[in-house]
Each structure stands twice: as structure tokens, then as C-alpha cells.
Amino acid sequence: MKKTYLYITVFFSGMTALAVELSASRLIGNVYGSSNLVWACVIGLILIYLTLGYWLGGKAADRNPDYQSFYRIIMWASLTVGLVPILSRPFLRITANAFDQLAMPILAGVFITILCLFIIPVTLVGMVSPFALKLAIEDTQTAGKTSGRLSAISTIGSFIGTFLPVLVLIPLIGTYRTFLFFSSLLMLVATIGYFIYVGIKPWLRLVWMPILLIVLWTVGVRGTDKATPDLLYETESAYNYIQVIEKDSYRYLRLNEGQGIHSIYHPTQMNYYGPWSQVLVAPFFNPAPHEMESIKRMALVGLAAGTTARQASLVYPDIQIDGFEIDPEIGRIGREYFEMDITGLNVVVEDGRWGLAHSDNQYDIISVDAYRPPYIPWHMTTVEFFTIVHEHLTDDGVLVINIGRSPLDRALVNDLATTVRQVFEDVFVTDLPDSFNSILFATRSSGSWDHILSNYIALSDDGVDPLLLEAMAIAYNNQQSTPEMTRVYTDDQTPIEWLTNKIVVDFILSGGMETLQ
Numbered sequence: 001m002k003k004t005y006l007y008i009t010v011f012f013s014g015m016t017a018l019a020v021e022l023s024a025s026r027l028i029g030n031v032y033g034s035s036n037l038v039w040a041c042v043i044g045l046i047l048i049y050l051t052l053g054y055w056l057g058g059k060a061a062d063r064n065p066d067y068q069s070f071y072r073i074i075m076w077a078s079l080t081v082g083l084v085p086i087l088s089r090p091f092l093r094i095t096a097n098a099f100d101q102l103a104m105p106i107l108a109g110v111f112i113t114i115l116c117l118f119i120i121p122v123t124l125v126g127m128v129s130p131f132a133l134k135l136a137i138e139d140t141q142t143a144g145k146t147s148g149r150l151s152a153i154s155t156i157g158s159f160i161g162t163f164l165p166v167l168v169l170i171p172l173i174g175t176y177r178t179f180l181f182f183s184s185l186l187m188l189v190a191t192i193g194y195f196i197y198v199g200i201k202p203w204l205r206l207v208w209m210p211i212l213l214i215v216l217w218t219v220g221v222r223g224t225d226k227a228t229p230d231l232l233y234e235t236e237s238a239y240n241y242i243q244v245i246e247k248d249s250y251r252y253l254r255l256n257e258g259q260g261i262h263s264i265y266h267p268t269q270m271n272y273y274g275p276w277s278q279v280l281v282a283p284f285f286n287p288a289p290h291e292m293e294s295i296k297r298m299a300l301v302g303l304a305a306g307t308t309a310r311q312a313s314l315v316y317p318d319i320q321i322d323g324f325e326i327d328p329e330i331g332r333i334g335r336e337y338f339e340m341d342i343t344g345l346n347v348v349v350e351d352g353r354w355g356l357a358h359s360d361n362q363y364d365i366i367s368v369d370a371y372r373p374p375y376i377p378w379h380m381t382t383v384e385f386f387t388i389v390h391e392h393l394t395d396d397g398v399l400v401i402n403i404g405r406s407p408l409d410r411a412l413v414n415d416l417a418t419t420v421r422q423v424f425e426d427v428f429v430t431d432l433p434d435s436f437n438s439i440l441f442a443t444r445s446s447g448s449w450d451h452i453l454s455n456y457i458a459l460s461d462d463g464v465d466p467l468l469l470e471a472m473a474i475a476y477n478n479q480q481s482t483p484e485m486t487r488v489y490t491d492d493q494t495p496i497e498w499l500t501n502k503i504v505v506d507f508i509l510s511g512g513m514e515t516l517q
Contacts, residue, residue: 005196006136007153012189013074013128014157015164019182020081020125021046022165024118026175026241027088049119053126060127061134067197070131072206074190077124079209082183082216084117085176125186129154171238171329177217184213233337237329244337251337253305253330260404263305265338270314270467275402275432276307277471278439279367280315282398284472285428285447288454290396292464295319299363299392301352301380302370305334306342313342315468321345322361324352353379357388364394369402378494381416385491386423390444399424399442406436410483412499413438417483429480439475452476 025042060069129150136146161182169178187210194203232251233244243254253263264272271277283295295316300308303323312319321344325331328349334340348355352370366389370380379385389399399420405412417427417440424442428449431438441447456472489496 003136005193006132007150009071009074009189009193010129010132010150011153011157012186013077013125013132014154015161016077016081016157016182016186017050017122017125018158018161019165020084020118020122020179022162023170023175023178023182024084026165026170026236027085027117027179046118046122049122050126053123053128054130056123057127057130058134061131065134067135067193068202070128070135071190071193071198073124073127073131074186074193075206075209077121077128078183078186078190079212080121080124081186082180082213084121085179086216088117166238170236174236175241180213180217184210184217187213233333235329235333237327239327240330242329242333244333253333253338255330263307263334263338265305265307265310267339270311271470272307273432273470273474274307274435275369275437275439277311277467278402278430278432278475279308279365279369279400280312280468281452281471281475282365282367282400282441283396284455284459285398285426285441285443285449285451286396286445286455287451289458290451290455292316292459292462294396295364297361297363298322298365299356299359299361299367300324301356301366301368303334303347304330304369305338306340306345307338308367308369309342309345310339311467313344315465319344322348322355322359322363324348324350324355326351352377353385353388356392359392361392362394362397363392364397365400366393366397367400367402371401371403376496376500378489378496379491381419381496382489382491382494383419383422386420386442390423393444396443396445398444398447399440401440401442403438403440404436405438410438411486413440414483414486415489415499416440418486419489421485422488427483429483430475430478431480432474433478438480449476449479 021042024046025039028042057073060073133147133150136150137143165178165182169181173181191203191210194200194206230245230247231243232246233242235242240255245252245254249266250269251265252261254260255262261274264274264276266272279298279300284290296318297320298312298316300321300323303309303325306323309321309323312321321342323345325347326349331340331347331349348359350358352368356366368380368389370377386399393399401416401420403413403416413429417429420440420442421427425445426443426447428441428443428447429438430441452472453476456469456476459469459472487495
């Protein structure tokens with residue numbers, strides 16, 4: 001029985017180690033996103049802390065090879081895991097505000113956050129396995145067998161700890177209570193271990209620890225995740241931390257790190273003078289007169305809460321729209337807060353690249369609105385992806401990409417334009433006024449800005465919705481010169497994290513923050 005429970009302890013410690021790592025990525029992602037850069041920092045530092053824990057655990061086991069020391073370490077590990085969400089709230093609020101104002105580079109912010117919040121709990125969890133090995137080995141002749149069994153049990157626990165937070169607990173109870181769940185589970189394991197191996201009297205000296213966890217469950221995690229003014233609603237899904245903000249009758253959708261507005265809604269206004277309505281302009285790069293009736297189907301890669309879909313259904317009443325959105329929770333919020341119950345809208349809950357590649361439809365417009373620096377899904381920036389887009393456009397179909405950029409650096413625009421030009425015949429760029437957004441249009445057949453002007457004149461007398469004409473005027477009046485040829489992104493090599501982090505750092509170092517004051 002005693003050795004069996006030791007194995008059970010190792011199983012749950014392995015589960016907690018990976019659960020903390022996966023939950024840490026979500027906790028950090030609320031502020032800094034989920035780019036490869038963020039993941040690398042989380043995984044790298046967690047591995048360093050586990051390594052430190054293995055070393056310290058071996059030393060502690062040699063010094064005091066007894067069950068009381070072993071389970072006392074687990075009690076402290078459990079408590080410090082449970083304290084992470086409480087300590088993170090003021091810490092992340094400070095870094096969230098700094099990052100919202102672009103006053104902190106991603107790498108520095110993530111590194112400091114992980115360093116401060118996780119060094120103690122992860123190191124303590126890492127001490128469990130080597131200490132358990134010391135206690136489990138009774139005969140050196142079977143040391144290898146015992147070591148292998150403990151490693152296998154710990155790995156199985158880690159496997160479950162990888163999926164349980166992401167697929168079940170975070171969507172069900174949130175990130176903060178997920179930390180408390182695994183903290184409480186490990187505390188229960190340690191308490192039972194005390195009763196089996198040590199006795200109740202030594203445990204009573206530590207009884208304040210489980211009592212504190214109970215208090216944290218009831219009062220310690222209330223409040224919002226960020227100090228966001230005008231917050232109407234917030235939640236967490238398997239993919240995102242989601243906020244709905246309402247101000248002056250406008251509703252805004254923000255995700256994760258909060259860099260950029262993903263959707264906007266007003267009960268009586270439809271033109272928000274943002275990137276959403278620029279999608280409507282795309283077909284009119286074709287020669288005039290381009291008939292409105294020929295625009296029958298649209299794909300939105302990055303549907304969010306449906307701003308573009310609502311505008312498109314107004315301008316093109318009979319259009320059929322496939323909206324690709326990987327997060328079903330965003331779709332629910334779109335229907336509840338953004339009036340996304342749109343005739344002709346088919347919501348496809350899949351990754352945009354996968355969903356588009358497996359679509360049977362051909363589209364007159366394909367919009368890619370999934371780029372939000374510092375997080376840009378690299379697999380939607382490559383020649384291979386744009387080849388998929390090209391194959392799913394009609395002969396006169398047009399691609400539209402919303403690109404966030406720095407006012408001082410057009411490298412991202414240039415790189416994406418260069419990549420798109422490997423597949424499409426013509427590329428055009430317009431900059432949205434009073435924003436850090438550029439809109440890239442790419443045509444399968446020959447297009448031009450002159451076609452935009454000619455179509456604008458032709459449509460002015462046709463009684464089309466003013467929203468379309470206003471969007472066309474903004475695009476035409478803010479057209480940019482042809483982007484310079486730079487790098488081509490492929491599935492094999494896409495240095496997008498380097499680029500986005502460099503843009504933010506250069507912006508700060510150049511004094512660009514003064515332009516935001």
C-alpha cells in the first residue's frame with residue numbers, strides 16, 4: 001500500500017507540472033498573446049525550473065530521505081501553485097496596461113512574468129520525482145525497474161495534465177480556478193500521504209495551507225482579469241480570453257492580449273471607418289462596370305463577431321458568406337452581443353486554413369482578417385496558404401488582407417505583399433486613415449486603381465448603399481505605391497515572430513510612444 005500510494009503521488013505531481021505549464025500559457029496569453037515567441041519563453045523557463053527542481057529534490061532526498069520531508073515539499077508546492085492566480089492579478093494588470101500602450105516588448109514582459117510567478121511552484125513540483133525515487137528504491141538490484149516505473153507513471157500523469165486544463169477545466173471554470181483545482185488536488189494527495197506515512201499530528205502544523213486554499217476558492221479570484229474600462233462581459237474559451245467592451249452605445253470585441261479591436265457593433269450605425277468595410281471594395285478592382293449581382297459568395301477567414309458579415313449582408317443582400325472561426329465561443333458572443341444572426345451566414349468552426357482548404361465553394365471575395373500583431377498565425381502568411389486562397393477564388397475573385405503595422409515600419413506589409421505576389425497577378429495596398437492598418441488587395445486577373453474609380457462613378461448612379469461608396473473612396477484616396485519586394489514566406493520558413501517583436505521594440509526605442517499620447 002505504501003509504495004502504491006507513492007506511485008499515485010508521482011502520478012498527480014506529473015499531472016500538475018504539465019497542467020501548470022499549459023495554464024501558464026493561457027495566463028500569459030491574456031496579455032501577450034499565444035505566438036511561438038510566447039510559447040518558447042513559457043516552455044523554456046518552465047523546463048529550467050523543473051531542472052532546478054530535479055537537482056534540489058535529489059539533494060533534499062539525500063539529506064532527509066523521509067516521507068515527512070517529501071510530503072511537506074508537496075504541501076508547499078500545492079500552496080504556491082494556488083497562489084499563482086492571486087499574485088498574477090496585480091502583476092499582470094501592470095504589465096497588461098504597459099503592453100496595451102506598447103510600452104513593454106513581448107519577450108521582456110513574458111520573461112519577467114514567468115520568472116516572478118512560476119520559479120517557486122514549478123521548482124517545488126520538480127523536486128517530487130527525484131525525492132520519490134529515493135524513497136521507492138529498496139534494493140539496488142531493482143533500481144532501474146523502479147526508476148522506469150516512476151518515470152512512466154509521471155509521464156502518464158503529464159499526458160493527462162496536458163489535455164485536462166485546455167479541453168475541460170479552462171473553458172469550464174476559467175484559468176484562475178484551474179490553478180486552484182490542481183493546487184487543491186495536489187494538497188489532497190499530500191494530506192493523504194501525511195496520514196499514511198507520517199501521522200495526523202505533523203499535518204496539523206500545516207493545516208493552515210488547505211484552509212487558505214478554501215478561502216482562495218471562495219473569495220480570492222473575484223474581479224476582472226484586466227483593469228479594462230467599460231467592460232460589459234468577459235469569459236475564457238479553449239482558445240481565447242474574450243472581452244466585450246461597451247462605450248457610447250458601441251460594442252467592441254477584444255481577444256487575449258487586447259491589441260486591436262476584432263469586431264465592433266452599434267445598433268444604428270453600420271460604417272465604422274475601419275478595416276471591416278474595406279472587404280466590400282475588393283470586387284471593384286475588376287474592370288467597370290462590375291455588376292453587383294455577380295458578387296454571390298464570400299469567405300471570411302477570421303469571422304470574429306461578424307462585423308464584416310453584417311456590412312456585407314447590407315451591401316449585397318443575397319450574398320452567401322462562409323465565416324471561418326476556430327473558437328465557437330466567439331460565435332456565441334457574436335450572436336448574443338453583436339447581432340450576428342445574419343441571413344446567408346454559414347459559421348464554420350474550424351481553423352481558417354484547414355476550413356478553406358476543405359471547402360467545396362468558389363468565392364468572389366476571400367477576406368483574411370486573422371493578423372493581430374504581436375500574434376500572427378504564421379501558417380496563414382505563406383505561399384502555400386495563398387495558393388489555397390487562389391484556388392478557391394472565382395476567375396475575377398479578389399483576396400483582401402487586413403495587416404496591422406507600425407507607423408514607422410512597413411516590413412510586414414512588404415513581406416506579405418511579396419509573398420502574395422508569388423501567387424496573384426496584381427497587389428494593391430491602401431492605408432486606413434488614423435490607424436495602424438493597411439489593407440492589401442490581390443487580384444487573380446488584371447486589376448487597377450483606375451477600375452476602382454470607374455466602378456465608383458458607375459455605382460454612384462445605381463442607388464447602392466452609401467457604405468460601399470464611402471469604403472471605395474477611403475481605399476482610393478489612401479492608396480499606396482506598390483510595395484517593395486522583400487522576403488517570401490513559406491511553410492518551411494516564416495520568421496514572423498522576429499519581425500513582429502522587432503516592430504514593437506523599434507517603435508518604442510524610436511520614441512514612437514509620443515505619437516500615441
